Amino acid sequence: MRQSPEDTPDAETETSSANAPDSDASSPDASGPDASGPDVLSSSVPLDLAPLDLAALRALVADRGGTSVLRGALPLGIHDVDTRLAQGGLALGQLHEIAPAQAGDEPAALGFALALVARHLARVRGEALLVVGRGHPLPYGHGLAGLGLDPGRLLLFDVASDGDAYRALEESLRAQGLAAVAGLIDAALPLAQSRRLHLAAARTDLLLLVLRPPEADSPNVAATRWRVAAGKALRDRFGCIERPCWQVTLDRSRNGRTGHWLLEWDHAAHRFGLAGALADHAAEAGPGGILGERRAQRSG
Secondary structure: OOOOOOOOOOOOOOHHHHHHHHHOOEEOOOOOOHHHHOOOOOOHHHHHHOOOOOHHHHHHHHHOOOOOOOOEEEOOOOOHHOOOOOOOOOEEOOOOEEOOOOOOOHHHHHHHHHHHHHHHHHHOOOEEEEOOOOOEEOHHHHHHHHOOOOOHHHHEEEEHHHHHHHHHHHHHOOOOEEEEEEEEEEOOHHHHHHHHHHHHHHHHEEEEEEEEEEEEEOOOOOOOOEEEEEEOOOEEEOEEEEEEEEEEEEEOOOOOOOOEEEEEOOOOOEEEOOOOOOOOOOOOOOOOOOHHHHHHHHHH
């Protein structure tokens, strides 16, 4: 469900997909490698955006219903990844930065971010807000469903600039009922702005993600930094993608360790896995899990 700053908010109709005709009706734009997963982007982008209307944003996120947020962290479900993160997963109430590995990997980075949101929403009540800046393609309904993300639980808010995006993100962090907030920005995440977002998020248990361009490195206070490129996805006998696949690099992990993985995403189970080698989801169980049980059976 999409809201633009110029839209008039209507509490009784804002959950309808009719509010986002050009984000659901358009065909996906194959702007990135299709091996990274289902297309989640629409080629339709609003060109004329009014100045940021905070009243419209407040109306969009107000009275969304209660959340049931799991305090602490969002585990990715892979032992080798989660043990490199200080809290055993993506810490809630902290800022996390995601970037494409290089130009052309923007769809892969957005797909990975939306998969994280989908995994979080599968564990909690509430909705997610995606703040989209000028020039960014919008997710569309079929692509979201292909990632296991209910389009009815994703609110889209268009802004005209990075400054408006940061204001919208800060405002949304004060809302009740949201479970996750993500923003797409056009330039590097400044140190001062990252501190503002981090402090605002610290008062919440929300999942906070900021996606920025590949070349826009800058010092900031994000707890983690991820770089994402498309991977070769598993396909069924008809050639359709069964599981999206991403090359994921953890460049920064505060009080943790960095790493690199080839990850698959099971949209039905809302679960990540290591591509290829652990198709039976042994990675989800960790040490002493499925693999340990099988070794015990063999030895018995």
